[in-house]
Amino acid sequence: MLRSRRLEVVLSLELRREDAAREEMNRSRMQLQEQQQRLDQLYDYQAEYRNQMRNHQQGVVSVSRLQGWQSFIAQLDQVIQQQQRQVRAASDQFEQTRQQWRDAYERRCGMARHIDACRNQEQRDQDLRDQKVQDEEAGRAFARKRPGPG
Secondary structure: OOHHHHHHHHHHHHHHHHHHHHHHHHHHHHHHHHHHHHHHHHHHHHHHHHHHHHHHOOOOOOHHHHHHHHHHHHHHHHHHHHHHHHHHHHHHHHHHHHHHHHHHHHHHHHHHHHHHHHHHHHHHHHHHHHHHHHHHHHHHHHHHHOOOOO
Protein backbone atom coordinates (compact mmCIF):
# COMPACT_ATOMS: atom_id res chain seq x y z
CA MET A 1 0.00 0.00 0.00
CA LEU A 2 1.26 3.46 -0.84
CA ARG A 3 2.46 5.66 1.99
CA SER A 4 0.01 8.42 1.06
CA ARG A 5 -2.89 5.97 1.44
CA ARG A 6 -1.68 4.85 4.86
CA LEU A 7 -1.35 8.48 5.95
CA GLU A 8 -4.95 9.20 4.98
CA VAL A 9 -5.96 7.32 8.13
CA VAL A 10 -3.92 9.79 10.17
CA LEU A 11 -5.48 12.68 8.22
CA SER A 12 -8.93 11.32 9.03
CA LEU A 13 -8.04 11.25 12.74
CA GLU A 14 -6.69 14.79 12.57
CA LEU A 15 -9.89 15.93 10.87
CA ARG A 16 -11.97 14.38 13.66
CA ARG A 17 -9.79 16.09 16.26
CA GLU A 18 -10.18 19.40 14.46
CA ASP A 19 -13.96 18.97 14.29
CA ALA A 20 -14.12 18.15 18.00
CA ALA A 21 -11.95 21.17 18.82
CA ARG A 22 -14.17 23.39 16.64
CA GLU A 23 -17.28 22.15 18.44
CA GLU A 24 -15.69 22.82 21.82
CA MET A 25 -14.63 26.29 20.68
CA ASN A 26 -18.19 27.02 19.52
CA ARG A 27 -19.61 25.87 22.86
CA SER A 28 -17.10 28.08 24.62
CA ARG A 29 -18.01 31.03 22.38
CA MET A 30 -21.69 30.55 23.20
CA GLN A 31 -20.87 30.45 26.92
CA LEU A 32 -18.89 33.68 26.60
CA GLN A 33 -21.76 35.35 24.76
CA GLU A 34 -24.24 34.25 27.42
CA GLN A 35 -22.03 35.56 30.23
CA GLN A 36 -21.52 38.86 28.38
CA GLN A 37 -25.29 39.20 27.84
CA ARG A 38 -25.87 38.68 31.57
CA LEU A 39 -23.33 41.37 32.33
CA ASP A 40 -24.93 43.74 29.84
CA GLN A 41 -28.32 43.10 31.43
CA LEU A 42 -26.87 43.89 34.86
CA TYR A 43 -25.39 47.14 33.54
CA ASP A 44 -28.74 48.05 32.00
CA TYR A 45 -30.56 47.22 35.23
CA GLN A 46 -28.06 49.23 37.26
CA ALA A 47 -28.44 52.26 34.98
CA GLU A 48 -32.23 51.98 35.07
CA TYR A 49 -32.26 51.68 38.86
CA ARG A 50 -29.95 54.68 39.26
CA ASN A 51 -32.21 56.73 36.97
CA GLN A 52 -35.25 55.75 39.01
CA MET A 53 -33.38 56.65 42.19
CA ARG A 54 -32.48 60.07 40.77
CA ASN A 55 -36.06 60.69 39.69
CA HIS A 56 -37.34 59.86 43.17
CA GLN A 57 -34.77 62.12 44.78
CA GLN A 58 -36.41 65.14 43.16
CA GLY A 59 -38.66 65.29 46.17
CA VAL A 60 -38.08 64.57 49.80
CA VAL A 61 -36.65 61.12 50.46
CA SER A 62 -36.29 59.52 53.84
CA VAL A 63 -32.84 58.62 55.05
CA SER A 64 -33.81 54.95 55.42
CA ARG A 65 -35.06 54.83 51.83
CA LEU A 66 -31.87 56.49 50.58
CA GLN A 67 -29.78 54.04 52.59
CA GLY A 68 -31.82 51.17 51.14
CA TRP A 69 -31.11 52.37 47.62
CA GLN A 70 -27.42 52.77 48.35
CA SER A 71 -27.29 49.32 49.91
CA PHE A 72 -29.01 47.82 46.89
CA ILE A 73 -26.64 49.64 44.51
CA ALA A 74 -23.66 48.31 46.51
CA GLN A 75 -25.05 44.76 46.25
CA LEU A 76 -25.65 45.26 42.55
CA ASP A 77 -22.05 46.47 42.14
CA GLN A 78 -20.86 43.24 43.80
CA VAL A 79 -23.01 41.14 41.50
CA ILE A 80 -21.62 43.05 38.52
CA GLN A 81 -18.06 42.43 39.70
CA GLN A 82 -18.81 38.72 40.06
CA GLN A 83 -20.28 38.68 36.57
CA GLN A 84 -17.25 40.51 35.21
CA ARG A 85 -15.11 37.70 36.65
CA GLN A 86 -17.41 35.18 34.97
CA VAL A 87 -16.98 36.99 31.65
CA ARG A 88 -13.19 37.03 32.05
CA ALA A 89 -13.17 33.31 32.88
CA ALA A 90 -15.41 32.54 29.89
CA SER A 91 -13.18 34.70 27.69
CA ASP A 92 -10.07 32.88 28.90
CA GLN A 93 -11.78 29.53 28.26
CA PHE A 94 -12.78 30.65 24.78
CA GLU A 95 -9.23 31.74 23.97
CA GLN A 96 -7.90 28.42 25.19
CA THR A 97 -10.37 26.42 23.08
CA ARG A 98 -9.72 28.69 20.10
CA GLN A 99 -6.00 27.96 20.39
CA GLN A 100 -6.69 24.24 20.68
CA TRP A 101 -8.80 24.39 17.51
CA ARG A 102 -6.09 26.41 15.76
CA ASP A 103 -3.47 23.82 16.74
CA ALA A 104 -5.71 20.99 15.48
CA TYR A 105 -6.34 22.91 12.25
CA GLU A 106 -2.61 23.42 11.72
CA ARG A 107 -1.89 19.72 12.37
CA ARG A 108 -4.58 18.69 9.90
CA CYS A 109 -3.33 21.11 7.25
CA GLY A 110 0.24 19.98 7.83
CA MET A 111 -0.77 16.35 7.40
CA ALA A 112 -2.68 17.20 4.22
CA ARG A 113 0.40 18.98 2.83
CA HIS A 114 2.58 16.02 3.79
CA ILE A 115 0.22 13.60 2.05
CA ASP A 116 0.26 15.81 -1.07
CA ALA A 117 4.06 15.79 -1.01
CA CYS A 118 4.04 11.99 -0.64
CA ARG A 119 1.64 11.66 -3.55
CA ASN A 120 3.80 13.91 -5.69
CA GLN A 121 6.88 11.85 -4.80
CA GLU A 122 5.00 8.62 -5.49
CA GLN A 123 3.95 9.99 -8.87
CA ARG A 124 7.52 11.00 -9.69
CA ASP A 125 8.75 7.55 -8.64
CA GLN A 126 6.07 5.91 -10.79
CA ASP A 127 6.95 8.14 -13.73
CA LEU A 128 10.62 7.12 -13.37
CA ARG A 129 9.67 3.42 -13.25
CA ASP A 130 7.45 3.85 -16.31
CA GLN A 131 10.24 5.69 -18.14
CA LYS A 132 12.72 2.96 -17.23
CA VAL A 133 10.34 0.26 -18.55
CA GLN A 134 9.83 2.25 -21.76
CA ASP A 135 13.58 2.73 -22.17
CA GLU A 136 14.19 -0.98 -21.64
CA GLU A 137 11.46 -1.89 -24.13
CA ALA A 138 12.89 0.60 -26.64
CA GLY A 139 16.35 -0.88 -26.10
CA ARG A 140 15.08 -4.42 -26.71
CA ALA A 141 13.12 -3.32 -29.77
CA PHE A 142 16.21 -1.59 -31.14
CA ALA A 143 18.31 -4.68 -30.44
CA ARG A 144 15.82 -6.90 -32.34
CA LYS A 145 15.83 -4.61 -35.37
CA ARG A 146 19.62 -4.38 -35.56
CA PRO A 147 21.09 -6.74 -38.02
CA GLY A 148 23.22 -9.36 -36.37
CA PRO A 149 26.92 -9.76 -37.01
CA GLY A 150 27.90 -11.17 -40.24
